[in-house]
Amino acid sequence: MTMAKTETLxxxxxxxDLYFKAALGALPIPGLSARSESLPExxxxxxxxRVDPDHLAAYVKACGLRFSDTLPLTYPFVLxxxxxxKLVTSKDFPFPAIGSVHAENIIRQARPISVSEPLDIRTxxxxxxxxxxxxxxxxxxxxxxxxxxxxxxxxxxxxxxxxSLSGGPKPEPKPDEVPPTPMSTLRIDQKxxxxxxxxxGDRNPIHISGLGAKAFGFPGxxxxxxxxxxxxxxxxxxxxxxxxxxxxxxxxxxxxxxTVNVYADEVSDGWDISLKHPKKGYPHLTATLR
Numbered sequence: 001m002t003m004a005k006t007e008t009l010x011x012x013x014x015x016x017d018l019y020f021k022a023a024l025g026a027l028p029i030p031g032l033s034a035r036s037e038s039l040p041e042x043x044x045x046x047x048x049x050r051v052d053p054d055h056l057a058a059y060v061k062a063c064g065l066r067f068s069d070t071l072p073l074t075y076p077f078v079l080x081x082x083x084x085x086k087l088v089t090s091k092d093f094p095f096p097a098i099g100s101v102h103a104e105n106i107i108r109q110a111r112p113i114s115v116s117e118p119l120d121i122r123t124x125x126x127x128x129x130x131x132x133x134x135x136x137x138x139x140x141x142x143x144x145x146x147x148x149x150x151x152x153x154x155x156x157x158x159x160x161x162x163x164s165l166s167g168g169p170k171p172e173p174k175p176d177e178v179p180p181t182p183m184s185t186l187r188i189d190q191k192x193x194x195x196x197x198x199x200x201g202d203r204n205p206i207h208i209s210g211l212g213a214k215a216f217g218f219p220g221x222x223x224x225x226x227x228x229x230x231x232x233x234x235x236x237x238x239x240x241x242x243x244x245x246x247x248x249x250x251x252x253x254x255x256x257x258x259t260v261n262v263y264a265d266e267v268s269d270g271w272d273i274s275l276k277h278p279k280k281g282y283p284h285l286t287a288t289l290r
Contacts, residue, residue, distance in 0.1 A: 005041070005042045005043070006042065006043045006044075006045050006122075007042050007043070007044050007045065008045045008046075008047070009044060009045065009046045009083065009086070011046075012046065012049065012082050012083070013082040013083060013085065013086040014082070015081070015082050015085060015201035015203075018082065018085045018086060018089050019085075019098075019203055021089045022085070022088075022089045022096065022097045022098045023098060036091070036092040036093065036094050037094060038094065038128070039092075039093070039094065039125040039126065039128050039137065040087065040090055040092045040093060040125060042124070043122050043123065043124040044083050044086060044087055044121075044122070044123045044124070045120070045121065045122050045123075046083055046120070046121045047118075047120045047121075048118045048119075048120065049079065049118065049119045049120070049121060050118055050119075051071065051079070051115050051116075051117075051119070053115060055199065056071070056075065056115065058195075058198075058199045059072070059075055059078060059199050059200070060072060060075075061195075062192065062195045062196045062199050062200075062227075063196070063227065063230040063231045063234075064231050064234045065230065065231075065233065065234060065237060066237055066238075069114060069115050069116075070112040070113060070114055070115065071112070071113045071114075071115065072230065072233070073107060073109055073233065073240060073244065073246055074107065074226060074229055074230040074233065074246075075230075076107075076113070076119075076141075076143050076151050076153070077105075077107070077153065077155075077200075077226050077230075078199065078200040078201065078202075078226075079119070079121075079143075080121050080123065080141045080143065080153070081200060081201050081202060082201060083121055083123045083141070084123055084139050084141060084155070085097065085201070087123055087124070087125060087139065088100075088125070088139065088157070093125070094128060094135065094137070094159075095135060095137075095159035095161070096159075097204075098204060098205065099159075099160075099204070099205075099206065099215075099216040100157045100158065100159045100204075101157065101158045101159075101160065101206075101225075101250075101253075102155065102156070102157060102158075102224070102225035102226065102250055103136065103156045103157065103158040103249075103250055104154075104155075104156040104247075104248065104249050104250065105153065105154070105155050105156070105225065105226065105229060105246075105247075105248045105250075106153065106154045106245065106246070106247045106248070107151065107152070107153045107245070107246040108151070108152040108153075108244075108245045109150070109151050109242075109243065109244050109245075109246075110148070110149060110150050110151070110152075110243055111150055111242050111243060112242050113143070113145070113150050113151060117145045118145070119143050119144070119145060119150075120143070120144045120145070120146075121141065121142070121143055122141070122142045122144075123139065123140070123141045123142075124139075124140055125137055125138065125139050125140075126138050126140060130163040130164060130165050131158060131163065131165060132163070132165045132166055132168060133158060133160055133166070134158055134159045134160040134161040134162075134163060135158070135159045135161060135163065136156055136157070136158055137156070137157055137159075138154050138155070138156050139154070139155045139156075139157065140152075140153070140154050140155075141153045141155070160217070178281060179261055179276050179277070179278065179279075179280075179281035180263075182261035182262055182263055182276075182278075183235055183262055183263055183264050184234075184235055184262045185259050185260065185261055185262065185278070186228075186231055186232070186234075186259070186260050186262050186275070187257075187258075187259050188223050188227075188228075188231075188254055188256060188257065188258050188259075188260065189256060189257040190208075190221060190256050190257065192227075193207055193208070193221065193223050193224065193227065193256060194208055196224055196227045197224070200224065200226070200227075202224055202226075204224075206218055206221065206222055207221055207222060207223070207224055208221060209221065218253065218255070219255060220255050220256060221255075221256045222253035222254055222255055222256065223253070223254040223256060223258070225248070225250040225285070228250075228254060228260075228275055228284060228285050229246075229248045229285065229287065232262055232264075232273055232275055232285060232287070233273075234262075235262050235264040235273070236264050236271050236273070236289065239271075240289060241270065241289075244270070244289055244290065245288075245289075245290050246287065246288075246289050247287060247288050247290075248285060248286075248287040249285070249286050249287070250284070250285055251282060251283040251284050251285060251286065252277070252282055252283070252284055253284070254275075254284050259278060260275050260276065260277065260278060260284055261275070261276045261277070261278050262274075262275055263275075263276065269290050270288065270289040270290040271288070271289040272287075272288055273285075273286070273287040273288070273289065274286045274287065
């Protein structure tokens, strides 16, 4: 897809400023709260980004992963998050960033990325579409080293609102299954999620504020989808292929605090992974590594 224009950034956007802008954008202020009905037709570009080893160390600690001289598969998500936020908090984005839910994520890694490599980032939005629960949009982010594309991500966000698809018949709820014995369990509490919020820059109130979560319809704070996507990889760490696609669908949110069941089944070309409620068996996350 060819974008109409490229906007080159000279530095990593400041996430605190963007959240202030995002909070303003979520308020019903005349003139400020009017939104575009289409997506911004531009690509944001940032060249020569360097990994801060201290930031990487804080990330792997928050997610329970190992520190090494190559980046964890999910780490470029937080590295590129400020650029993504700059795009989705702009006035010409069709819905406010705050309160939006991460529905799906697909990461394609061509090869492991060294901590010392300078990275070029390009981000754009595409594929705005209706869903029974609201509007979906894909944010596409590409990370390159020189001319080589090393990492590609499609992040799907859901903004909850009524659409023309909202009134359709709802699927029959599946009966809760008794879950099988997990490979491991993952304990997630507010302290862990607050640490992840700090290191990832994702301070959406649904993750860090009980009142904020309730304002957006959740009974309490919920874990970040990309925290669960990263922490689940503890189970298969060291056995992830160098060239790999990690496709994640997020199910019911993880309400804090929680202990969840982790499953990882080895198949001929990779892994089938899931994160399930320990008593009711419904999935919080289903994923494939191929």
